[in-house]
Amino acid sequence: MNRFINIFAALLLLAGFLTSGCYKDLGNYSYSPVNELKIDTFPYGMTVYQYDTIRLTPRVISTIENIPTDDTARFGYRWVLGTPDSSAVSMEYQQLATTFKLNAKVVVGAGVYGLYFEIRDKKTKQVYMRHMNKVTVASSTYEGWLVLSDISGNARLDMINYINGTALFTSDILSGSPDLPKPLKGPRKICYYPTSNYNTIPSPAWVDAKGNQMAGAKDFIYLSTDKGSWKLRSDALITQRAWNTWYEFLLPPEDSATFAPAFVGAGEIPANTSYIHVYDGKGNFYQRGPLNYFINAKANHMSGGNDFRAAPFIGRAVNGVANDYAALYDMDLKRFVRLASSGVCVALTNPTTPLFDFNNVGMDLVWMKTMGTLLNTFAVMKDPAGDMWLLVFDVRSAVSQTAKMKLDFPDIKNAKYFALDKNYGTLYYATDSKVYAVHKDFAGCYLLLDVGSRKISWMDQHTFTTYAKRYNGDPTSGTNTTNLEPYMANWLGVATYDPADPDHTGKLNFYYSKSFQTDQAVLVRKDEYSGFGKIVSVTYRERAQ
Amino acid sequence: MKKLALFIFLITGVLLFSCKKSGLMQFTARSNVYFPVSPDKYSAGVADEKGSIVYGDFSNNAKDTVAVDTLVTNFGFFGNGPKEMYVLVTVSVMGDTSSVDRKVNLTVDPSSTVPAGIVSFDPATCIIRHGKSSASIPMKILRDPSLATNKYFVTLNLGVTDQLSTDYKGELVASSPKKLKTCLQRTYSITDNIPQPTWWVGGNSIGSYYFEEYSPTKMKFLTESLMIPLSFLLQNQPNLSIVGSYSQAYNCGLAKARKAGTPVMDVSLTTGQTFPMKSSMAGGTLCD
Known part of the structure; x- marks a missing residue:
């Protein structure tokens, strides 16, 4: 009997579920499709200069109604620079345009953004969006060689600016800093100086283009001249009165009018990223941590003894x-x-x-x-x-x-410039017109370069703080361990000028120097840049990639 | 047998229930627009040298902004230069996001004390964009000279639109459970004076340790004579290693002025009396 009851109950339950299918659905399913807009994909990324114009024409297809999608009576548009690598604007940095075709000036600071295009159907109120993952906004002072020239005794700073592998020339950067003396007499050194901690002295805070409160930065450019030394903001390469090196001292060694350091760091590179060093040109080094002021104690002081006159190295x-x-x-x-x-x-x-x-x-x-x-x-x-x-x-x-x-070796007593190859240990020396190579471990001396009637004014193989051997502006180059030649960190830079017209004939040449032992350090010509005065100092503004 | 009868009765009930005619259930709630009740920060900004508005977040970085019930903004946050400031008014909406842009009805309440013309909104920005459940609407504030001596209040009201309701009236304040705080009004006070860092309030504060007692005169000395950036001093949690260095600079600045026979003078906040600015213990005696 119980078995019968269980079967009967199961059948009844099943019948109940089946019957529920008869429930009359009163929903409204009288749907009609609305017009949709399909925006063709954008490229993954693009590069644009700050204050330059960005142009783009979207391809938009209307799915039902055959109407032109650039009809402003029917559609509204919005182009926005926002968060990169995101499907939503999230943070909005600049609304570029409200037109169908993008043709707008980019004013946000250098950095990486996402580009968002919205089209709004005024009839259906629907909004459709397409984005580009990366828009790299580069500045005219983004990354590259900083070249300090002497123009009739005055300093001029130019930059060979690398964007997407293209070199562009930015001239007279210091004109953007009205606080600098004019004319700025006696160019000495330009030094890219990144530190391991924020270099906050003296007081370099600002608000960056993305709204971040900058308590400082870890990298600055130090400019040294006969009129004094300043640090330049590493993004826009601008400075102000408060950033004179004199203000980095709690007890400056002399008054602000006469204090003119020979260089900051170790010439054109930081002596070390943990410390900031200043050489006053009179035998004195000062050392501080990035968060601290220089005090009056000299680094050229023997522990428990006296000061001594330090050589400028x-x-x-x-x-x-x-x-x-x-x-x-x-x-x-x-x-x-x-x-x-x-x-x-x-x-x-x-x-x-x-x-x-x-x-x-x-x-x-x-x-x-x-x-x-x-x-x-x-x-x-x-x-x-x-x-x-x-x-x-x-x-x-x-x-x-x-x-x-x-x-x-030949001409060694006339040598004015020296450089060291970071790969092979080759020692280069240069006279007014010739470059030679010698080596501590191998016999011989090779004449590498003769510039004829031109005169050499500077020579160095630059020491980069990132990818010490292989830096070329491309972060992936750090993984290349076999071929040194393509990478500018391995190039010897030689600056020359025509003595008949030093203000307008400065050139900067780069050469890859082969192994001293196997290839006699022969120079392979790489890049050449002109448009400078008499070049006195060169450094490289690096970018954290 | 009784069990069987009861069981059949229940099953029959279930079967009959499925024959019930039911009207179409409709979802009638609307999206409610509101001001977030307890904002922990707000954004204010000024134009940079190229004209771009650069916003920074202000949370507890100055004493005045601690009282978040009324958000206090101050031109003094940005130094003497800017002639206009923008404060981002955050508006949120309940429910799901929408595929269309939704207009926000934002008006200035008549009880506001701010003179006409100082505060304004661009109607084009009063929108919660498609796919979003909140908006940051820029409120433009002009630097009127009267702000230096007056603190004005502006109260904003949220109103009903075709797409947004205002049924979400408010909520109880966590710290004061019996107090209902409105979500449809937000008050800002606007002034133009030297702000006081939150870490420099009271005799036992960090600021007092490094710079002695707070005074606006001292803030001016730090920012104008020693050129310490105001934006650094207004950080909620400044790096104390840097503050320590600035403390040394502070004592050195005072010592140099003393030695030159022109001591830096301070003005008491409470009595208005003038007296030589005090060196701090933390700043040391390097320059004495």
């Missing part, structure tokens, strides 16, 4: 550890000393089998550079007889000496 690797020692040269006692992170110097202890005596070198320092990729400091010395020497050593932690060799 600091042997410290850009990407070295903050606690590493640096090398300074005491011009009075003609000795190398170690500069500790504490900001004062200590004497060096010679290795057990020294090649030379750190504490009594007996020569003048002509040029010095510490190359992180070679783990050594290279110093060119001049002895009392006028002979030139190369000393190679390391004082970062343990002390070692690698080489002491006499530079008995």
Whole structure:
């Protein structure tokens, strides 16, 4: 009986569910399709200059009604720069246009944005949207070589600006800073100086183009001239009175009118990203952390002793550890000393089998550079007889000496400029018109370049803080380990001018220098730029990619 | 057998229920527009050198803005230069987003004390865009000279439109459960004076440790003589390493002026008396 009841109940339940299908649906299904708009896809990305015009014509198809989609009586439009890589505007930075075709000036700051196009059907009220993932807004001072020229004794800063692999010339950048003295006499150095912490002294806060309150930045450009030194904002390369290096001191060594540092950092690069160094041109180095002011204590001071006159070089690797020692040269006692992170110097202890005596070198320092990729400091010395020497050593932690060799090579006594190859250790020296190469480990001296009647005014292989060996503006180049030639970090830069017209004939040439050992350091011509005055200093404004 | 009868009765009920004729149920609620009850910040901005409006967020970065019931904005946040300021008025809407743009009915309440012409809106911006459930509507404020000596209030009302209702009247305040706070009105006070950082309120504050007691005169000394950026001082949580460096600069600035025979003078907020500005303990004696 129970079994019968269970079967009967199950059948009844099933019948109940089936019967519910008879429920009369009173919904309104009298639908008619509305007109839809289909916007063709945009390219993934594009690059536009700040203050330049961006143009784009969308392709829009109306699905039902055969009406022109550029009819403003029927449709409304909106072009917006907003959040990149997003399907929604999210943050809106600039409304570019309310027309069908985009033809508008981009005023937002340099950076990466998304481009959004909306079309609104005024009849159906429906809005359709299409976006482009990346619009790179580049500025005329985005990334590239910063070239400081002497024009009849006055400073002019130009830039070779790289955007999407194209080099564009931006002239007279300093004219955008009305606080600078005019004329700005005596160009000395231009230095791109990124730091490991915000470089907030003196007071560089601002609000950036995306509305971020900037307590400062980690990278600045330091300009040094006979009239003083300033840091320039690394985006627009502008400065103001408050950013004079004099204001970086709590107790400035002299008054603001006469304080004109020879350079900041180690010439055209930071001495180290953990510290900011200033050399006053009178034998004094000052050192500070990015968050602190310079005080009056000099770095050229022996711990427990006195100040000494330091030569205008600091042997410290850009990407070295903050606690590493640096090398300074005491011009009075003609000795190398170690500069500790504490900001004062200590004497060096010679290795057990020294090649030379750190504490009594007996020569003048002509040029010095510490190359992180070679783990050594290279110093060119001049002895009392006028002979030139190369000393190679390391004082970062343990002390070692690698080489002491006499530079008995053609024209060496006329050498004015020196540079070091970060890959092969080749030492380049240049006279007024010729460039030579020598090496501490291999015999020989090669004449690499003769510029004839032109004169050389600057030479260096630039040290980049990012991708030390392979930088070329392309972040993916950091993975290339086999072919050094395409990357500008491996190029030797040589600036020349015509002595008959130095204000208008400056040129900057770059060469890839092959291996000294296997290819005699032969130079392979790469880039050439002109339009400068007499070039006195060159650095590279890098971009965090 | 009783169980069987009961069971058949229930099943029959279920079957009969399915024959019930029912009217079409309709969803009648409308989207309600409202001001967020407890905004923890608001955005205000001024034009940069190229004319672009650059907004920054102001939360608890100045003493005046702590009282979020009435949002206090101040031209002093931006220094002496800008002649007009924009405050983003945040408006939200309940329910799902819409595929069409929805107009917001935003009006100035007659109780507002701000003189006519100082505050305005561009009607084209009073829109909650398609796909969005909120909008930030720029309120333009002109820097009228009277703002330096007056604090004006402007109250904004949200009204009904074809697409948006105002049935969401308010909600109870979390910190005061019996208090109903309206969602249809928002009041802003507008002034033009030197703002006071929130970390510099009271004798035991961080600011007092690094710079001694707060005064507008001292703020002017820091920003104008020592050129410390106002935007840095108005950060809610400034980097104390930098504040420490500025404290050294502060003491050095005072020491240099003292040595030059022209000590920097301060003005008491409470008594109005003038006296030499005090050095701070934190700033040290480097320049003494």
